[in-house]
Amino acid sequence: MLCKRAQNRKLSELTQLSLLNFFDCRLFLRVYCSSINPLVRHQASEALSCVRIACREGSQPLEAFEKLVITCCEAMVSFILRIQHAPLNV
Amino acid sequence: MIQLTLSRIHKQVAETDFMSECFTKSSHGDAARFRCKYAYEMRSFISGFEQELINAVDMISDVDPLLCVPMLGITAKTSLAVGDRENDALAAALLVCQSRLQEQLFKYLDEHKSDERGDAADESPVLNEVSFPALLIPKFEESFEAMPDDVKKPALDATYRKLFEFTFSAVERAADDDTKRGDVIRIANYALLEENLSAIASRLEGVVKEYVGAAKEARKIACSAYLSSSGFGPALDVATHLHSKLLSGISVADLPFQPGCGPESVASMLHTILSSPEKAVQTLHRTMSQHMRYLSPFLFADVWSECTKFIVSWFVFLESVLKRSPEYSETVACLPEGLRDMFARLNGAS
Numbered sequence: 128m129l130c131k132r133a134q135n136r137k138l139s140e141l142t143q144l145s146l147l148n149f150f151d152c153r154l155f156l157r158v159y160c161s162s163i164n165p166l167v168r169h170q171a172s173e174a175l176s177c178v179r180i181a182c183r184e185g186s187q188p189l190e191a192f193e194k195l196v197i198t199c200c201e202a203m204v205s206f207i208l209r210i211q212h213a214p215l216n217v
Numbered sequence: 218m219i220q221l222t223l224s225r226i227h228k229q230v231a232e233t234d235f236m237s238e239c240f241t242k243s244s245h246g247d248a249a250r251f252r253c254k255y256a257y258e259m260r261s262f263i264s265g266f267e268q269e270l271i272n273a274v275d276m277i278s279d280v281d282p283l284l285c286v287p288m289l290g291i292t293a294k295t296s297l298a299v300g301d302r303e304n305d306a307l308a309a310a311l312l313v314c315q316s317r318l319q320e321q322l323f324k325y326l327d328e329h330k331s332d333e334r335g336d337a338a339d340e341s342p343v344l345n346e347v348s349f350p351a352l353l354i355p356k357f358e359e360s361f362e363a364m365p366d367d368v369k370k371p372a373l374d375a376t377y378r379k380l381f382e383f384t385f386s387a388v389e390r391a392a393d394d395d396t397k398r399g400d401v402i403r404i405a406n407y408a409l410l411e412e413n414l415s416a417i418a419s420r421l422e423g424v425v426k427e428y429v430g431a432a433k434e435a436r437k438i439a440c441s442a443y444l445s446s447s448g449f450g451p452a453l454d455v456a457t458h459l460h461s462k463l464l465s466g467i468s469v470a471d472l473p474f475q476p477g478c479g480p481e482s483v484a485s486m487l488h489t490i491l492s493s494p495e496k497a498v499q500t501l502h503r504t505m506s507q508h509m510r511y512l513s514p515f516l517f518a519d520v521w522s523e524c525t526k527f528i529v530s531w532f533v534f535l536e537s538v539l540k541r542s543p544e545y546s547e548t549v550a551c552l553p554e555g556l557r558d559m560f561a562r563l564n565g566a567s
Contacts, residue, residue, distance in 0.1 A: 157258050171265070188284065192277055207248040
């Protein structure tokens with residue numbers, strides 16, 4: 128749910144920017160980053176829930192922690208690579 | 218054009234499947250460079266992630282604090298993969314996570330060790346922290362075992378470095394806080410650290426060996442500071458004073474005419490030692506045995522032998538200088554060989 132909402136918010140902000148005919152890459156990036164942040168946090172909190180469950184049930188909390196760290200870091204790398212290769216060429 | 222760009226990015230974001238992506242070293246490198254270049258923007262990008270990591274660490278360490286060791290391994294591995302650069306918000310978040318893990322681990326070890334020690338050890342200068350490296354290094358090796366060698370070594374080195382920095386700063390902090398026993402705290406703890414790590418250092422090159430060397434050096438410095446406040450202090454003061462004069466370019470012949478180097482002041486500084494050297498050595502041995510009673514006999518003998526070397530080497534210097542200048546009527550004839558024997562006799566007795 129949150130993912131969808133965050134994406135919509137991001138799109139609406141970006142559309143506003145385009146309506147203003149604003150080409151500043153840095154500002155574009157700023158808006159992009161702050162709008163994508165809920166998505167990153169959502170993924171992190173989902174992974175944290177897995178950690179919580181693993182701790183409660185005593186089943187492989189280490190694996191859950193590894194998933195939290197790796198998933199979130201890779202999500203960030205992924206987003207960055209995408210925006211880096213976007214036509215705006217930031 | 219703008220609309221096209223937005224729709225492409227929107228599509229890309231919507232299609233992203235983070236779980237199944239695989240990243241190469243170069244893609245991590247590109248991303249790290251990007252994060253550093255746009256540091257401000259990146260902070261808003263990953264804001265909140267750090268807190269989730271801390272929450273996870275606290276949750277897991279509540280269940281089993283020793284799980285902090287493999288978690289440190291996981292964090293170090295990820296840090297290496299994403300790149301460790303200045304101004305990188307992601308690297309900073311991982312660093313905060315590592316610090317929290319260490320904090321939780323040391324807190325547990327501290328409490329655990331305190332329980333074992335009991336009340337009698339309250340006045341001991343020996344810190345719990347000096348036992349941590351020997352206790353944790355094998356666990357770290359085990360946790361990092363599955364990593365490929367090119368990743369494992371730097372990750373382990375970085376972790377060991379943090380561990381040693383923690384240990385060294387704990388010793389220095391305790392020594393600085395205790396004005397009376399600062400040098401004793403340093404000598405005892407650095408000696409113990411060396412002893413605890415001797416077996417590990419013999420098979421591990423790199424950081425461990427480097428820090429064992431640093432502990433040895435720190436112990437030496439503490440030993441000289443400790444001895445300068447002992448009965449040998451005035452004699453060592455005069456020796457270092459003469460030495461500094463020589464280093465500044467004064468010749469041996471001119472030494473007796475320099476301030477603080479006159480025959481009378483040298484004689485008065487050496488008086489106690491020259492009048493009863495055996496008594497001075499025995500007093501030092503008694504005081505040191507009392508101060509270092511927490512060390513094993515083997516380790517005490519090692520510390521004593523280091524003090525012997527330090528004092529005797531200064532008396533060798535004194536003898537060579539005083540004999541070459543006729544103005545000094547004072548003689549150090551019974552020294553330093555005599556002193557070396559006296560020190561050795563007491564070492565055998567301890």
